[in-house]
Amino acid sequence: MRLLAAFLLGAALLGAEPDAALPAGDRLHAQALAYAEAQVAGRDGTYTFRVVTPPLLPKSPKGPLTFEPAHLSRPDLTGRFYVSFNAIAAGRTLGMVRVDMDGQWKGQLLRFRSALPRRAVPEPGQLEAFDFEGVPPAGALRAVPEGYRLRGPVIQGKVLVRTDLEAIPLINAGDPVRLALVDGDLSITVDALARSGGAAGDKVRLEMPTTRRMVQAVVTGPGEARVQWAGSK
Structure with missing residues (x-):
């Protein structure tokens, strides 16, 4: 079955269709394995997958079934997860088919x-x-x-x-902060006092020394922050 999954993965990469002569359940089983393996290509380590239970297929009165992947339940693909497929016959979607799988790393x-x-x-x-x-x-x-x-x-x-x-916080409550007030190409630097702490990219509350007005600014470095003036782009 692993060889079959590898074949289907190669076929998908080349734009070919899976072998329609295979039973629908076998095709979906192999397609689910190939799809999971394609999602972890290039990741660190080695992944192995297995289908936990055979998927339940919808009745298809209009011809052979084909399957298109639609949803992956979790991105890490370890432990129990599932892949949902659209079941299609004669160009019409019959419903979703869930393939429950297990992944080991x-x-x-x-x-x-x-x-x-x-x-x-x-x-x-x-x-x-x-x-x-x-x-x-x-x-x-x-x-x-x-x-x-x-x-x-x-x-x-x-x-x-x-x-x-x-x-790691770059500003702590009570720290002096060099605040850059930016409006387009214009930038003015003033001293302020931190009333909350934060790491790089966090928003902190700063108190302006003369007006005691509180402003929110983004931490840009140790003891440094930046704020856009109202109306600036």
């Missing part, structure tokens, strides 16, 4: 060599790659993105996942 993940406290910035030597096969934890990461720190403490051996991290 083989590759390398990262785990902590030792326990680390809250707000620590993980360094390369504090993490180690290890071989993994199965369904990775939700949000598992292959690297630590720049500008992030630990949201809370972690224990030795914990797999690194996205929810372990939070963006």
